[in-house]
Amino acid sequence: MADTKKDFIDQRLQDLNNDGVDRRGFLKCMAWAGTGLVWTLSGGVPVSRAFAKSAGEHADKGADFTFVQISDSHIGFSKPANQDVTATLQTAINKINKMPNKPDFLIHTGDLSQLSKPSEFDTLDQVLRGASPKQTYFVPGEHDMLTDNGEQYLQRYGKGTKGAGWYSFDHKGVHFVGLVNVVNLKAGGLGALGHEQLEWLEDDLKGRSASTPIVLFAHIPLWTIYPDWGWGTDDSEQALSYVKRFGSVTVLNGHIHQVMQKIEGKVSFHTAMSTAFPQPAPGTAPSAGPMKVPADQLRRVLGITDVNYLVSGSSLAIIDSPLDSTSAQASGNGGGTDTAAMASGGAATDSATEVKIDNFAFTPGAIKVKPGTQVTWINHDDIPHTVDSTQGKFKSAALDTDQKFEYRFTEPGEYPYYCRLHPKMTGSIIVQS
Numbered sequence: 001m002a003d004t005k006k007d008f009i010d011q012r013l014q015d016l017n018n019d020g021v022d023r024r025g026f027l028k029c030m031a032w033a034g035t036g037l038v039w040t041l042s043g044g045v046p047v048s049r050a051f052a053k054s055a056g057e058h059a060d061k062g063a064d065f066t067f068v069q070i071s072d073s074h075i076g077f078s079k080p081a082n083q084d085v086t087a088t089l090q091t092a093i094n095k096i097n098k099m100p101n102k103p104d105f106l107i108h109t110g111d112l113s114q115l116s117k118p119s120e121f122d123t124l125d126q127v128l129r130g131a132s133p134k135q136t137y138f139v140p141g142e143h144d145m146l147t148d149n150g151e152q153y154l155q156r157y158g159k160g161t162k163g164a165g166w167y168s169f170d171h172k173g174v175h176f177v178g179l180v181n182v183v184n185l186k187a188g189g190l191g192a193l194g195h196e197q198l199e200w201l202e203d204d205l206k207g208r209s210a211s212t213p214i215v216l217f218a219h220i221p222l223w224t225i226y227p228d229w230g231w232g233t234d235d236s237e238q239a240l241s242y243v244k245r246f247g248s249v250t251v252l253n254g255h256i257h258q259v260m261q262k263i264e265g266k267v268s269f270h271t272a273m274s275t276a277f278p279q280p281a282p283g284t285a286p287s288a289g290p291m292k293v294p295a296d297q298l299r300r301v302l303g304i305t306d307v308n309y310l311v312s313g314s315s316l317a318i319i320d321s322p323l324d325s326t327s328a329q330a331s332g333n334g335g336g337t338d339t340a341a342m343a344s345g346g347a348a349t350d351s352a353t354e355v356k357i358d359n360f361a362f363t364p365g366a367i368k369v370k371p372g373t374q375v376t377w378i379n380h381d382d383i384p385h386t387v388d389s390t391q392g393k394f395k396s397a398a399l400d401t402d403q404k405f406e407y408r409f410t411e412p413g414e415y416p417y418y419c420r421l422h423p424k425m426t427g428s429i430i431v432q433s
């Protein structure tokens with residue numbers, strides 16, 4: 001595992017050093033400072049770029065239309081990584097409003113809120129009401145489904161959608177599909193679309209001409225970026241098989257709070273930055289999670305104050321020094337446990353009754369207890385987690401920082417559990433007399 005991580009980082013550094021020259025089928029990670037992605041469609045082919053440094057530069061001459069992707073606003077988050085996420089979202093909207101060519105609409109790729117609270121959704125709505133594009137298309141992130149399995153999200157943002165909120169629409173000859181991959185996640189797995197949605201997608205695309213440009217968007221990446229951190233979707237291969245025959249396919253995601261891009265044949269994959277806080281690059285920290293950077297750097301990793309950009313062909317190019325963003329990570333999510341060691345460790349033999357949730361892991365991962373023991377889980381992360389029995393025997397609410405969940409085990413047996421928001425997080429309680 002450590003070697004894979006090291007290879008990945010080596011590969012990444014090599015990519016960053018190759019002057020942004022893109023190669024087909026080559027995974028490419030970019031330290032890109034931009035808070036939203038502007039998509040320009042010319043002749044049906046989407047071209048992305050970061051916000052212009054000053055309005056008037058690169059004014060999208062001759063474009064069919066433009067739209068802007070924003071993501072991961074996490075309204076309600078107030079931890080050290082960014083204590084005012086509403087202000088940084090507002091800055092993003094201000095920039096959008098100053099664009100010389102007004103975008104036709106916005107796409108928000110999920111994690112609108114931090115804890116699915118009505119007040120958080122209200123704040124988001126209020127900020128978006130000030131955006132010059134009056135239409136925003138949403139898909140939910142796992143943070144938008146915390147309290148009620150997404151019912152409130154559907155009421156507010158999912159009118160006329162199917163299932164957990166998936167839908168499609170056409171705009172000036174381009175077919176857009178919003179997909180939901182954050183519900184019914186299985187222990188140990190990644191994001192998932194599920195059978196019903198896949199059937200619907202196949203049907204939705206069936207009658208369309210192969211020359212129709214297709215844009216798919218979802219919260220969790222629809223390509224495998226880093227499975228150790230759950231950055232991928234279990235059944236995305238099947239979804240992508242339905243778009244193979246199309247001449248131009250663009251896949252947009254959020255969730256990982258940094259920009260990555262991959263081009264595979266006629267399909268190009270892009271992730272967007274967060275308007276709220278950055279996350280570490282894959283494998284460069286003990287876990288995913290909010291990354292604290294020095295205050296004077298925050299707006300740079302969110303890309304608000306000083307965005308430069310280059311357009312090369314249909315791909316984004318690195319527009320800020322990647323070494324700067326690497327050094328910012330050094331002050332990040334450190335001080336954590338060694339997840340690799342933990343994953344390989346067996347059951348602890350003591351009768352500990354407390355399980356820590358830290359750096360996206362349950363510690364200890366497995367414990368043995370006597371019947372009648374009450375086990376307490378405490379979340380030490382800046383991100384909510386849950387404790388869900390894989391066998392349906394217990395289920396916590398979303399636990400915010402420092403919140404606890406307790407469960408008393410009476411019957412001998414093995415009780416595996418996981419976090420339903422981050423199903424890669426698993427643990428087990430073994431009850432033995």
Ligand SMILES: [Cu+2]
Nearest residue numbers: 385419421422
């Ligand atoms: Cu979790």
